[in-house]
Amino acid sequence: MSISVIDSASGMNRVLTANTKDRADLIRDMWAPMAGMYQFIPGGVDMATVHQQNFGFCPDSAIEQVREGLESLVAADAWARIEKALEYGVAALSSADPGVTIPDLNVLLVLGDPTSKHFVDEVQGISGFGGISGYIAITVWPTCRVLDRLEAIAVHELHHNVRYSPGGVVWNPQKVTVGEHVVSEGLADVFASELYGDAGYTHFVREETRSDDRVLAKVASGLGVTGMADFASWVLGDSSARLLGAAPVGLPTGAGYAAGARLVRAYLDATGTTAAHSVRTPASDILHIALPRLGLTPDAAH
Structure with a gap:
């Protein structure tokens, strides 16, 4: 199996430095490797809408704040940490249940919307989705607490992903x-x-x-x-x-x-x-x- 952690740092930087009119398309490009999550929907879905539904940052507001958030994620080495945590989690699951199916994983880490009171205050800067085999999407706002928990957040979603992969529980x-x-x-x-x-x-x-x-x-x-x-x-x-x-x-x-x-x-x-x-x-x-x-x-x- 393989773990592909998408280079969304570069993707988000492209969004944040582009003209406003181009940002939605660049968000779609960033999310494109995750489109397989919605292969069961005829005609697919608009990945810019998926980004929004996952509390993703708005392409036309709080841009400076989002830039600062991106700097925090980069400084925290978030992408490498998540990949290492997933490798650790895969090893733990495979050892505990040698018959389990571990799918190839596409993993997307994106910044959330700092202007969303619900996202920032109520769910404290985290929204994860790992329930479709082969795909993990993690939306964060990089508070100290979130940054401290990046590895745990990743393996939480991994457990869901493996549970609902072939040979596991049918959802x-x-x-x-x-x-x-x-x-x-x-x-x-x-x-x-x-x-x-x-x-x-x-x-x-x-x-x-x-x-x-x-x-x-x-x-x-x-x-x-x-x-x-x-x-x-x-x-x-x-x-x-x-x-x-x-x-x-x-x-x-x-x-x-x-x-x-x-x-x-x-x-x-x-x-x-x-x-x-x-x-x-x-x-x-x-x-x-x-x-x-x-x-x-x-x-x-x-």
Whole structure:
């Protein structure tokens, strides 16, 4: 397998130094290697729109701020660090589960929109997507916390990517459950923590959310919800749900990550295994063991 970390430093620099009218096309060029993520959509998609949907920086605002952000990423050696982390993560997954499929990876790191209050404040400068085999997109605003966690962010998305690669878990957009999404976030965070300690845990989740039994119980009550339309509500929380046009259900930001980590930890403690070894384990198997150990009914997952 190969890891191709796209030279988006050069790509972003071209965008930032171009005439305003040319910037959208240059963003499309930068995202072009990721177009395979959308091969299932007839005619494809506009990659400039994908950039925007991933909280990418605007081509016509806060340009000086974005230039400074790019300088920070370059100074932090972000691209080389991410590549090295992915190599480390691949080795860990392959060792734990020798039969696992590791796809060739296209990896894109881009700067987010510093003018987006939700992106900067609510999700604290990170948006990752690794759920389509062979592609990882990471959007960041380079705060000290984000820069400290670059490796953990990368391997979190890697765990998702391998889980949903051939031979792993099948993600059916119509039939997939909140339970699968919650478990996948928990597995990815715990996997990152196996490699990088406490930095592995997604940082926009508040500490009080991680230990709140009411949050856990509320998320558990929605584990059987099917279809992706409500995932923002149950996994990301009310703020993201409102932004994405979904109905809030009364959960704080990152509630699904917090609940997922607790569920996965309960499962791993009971079975003596690891998140790396469990990359292909069905969510139903994890929930069947984890829910009773946390005082919750297994029926919550169905």
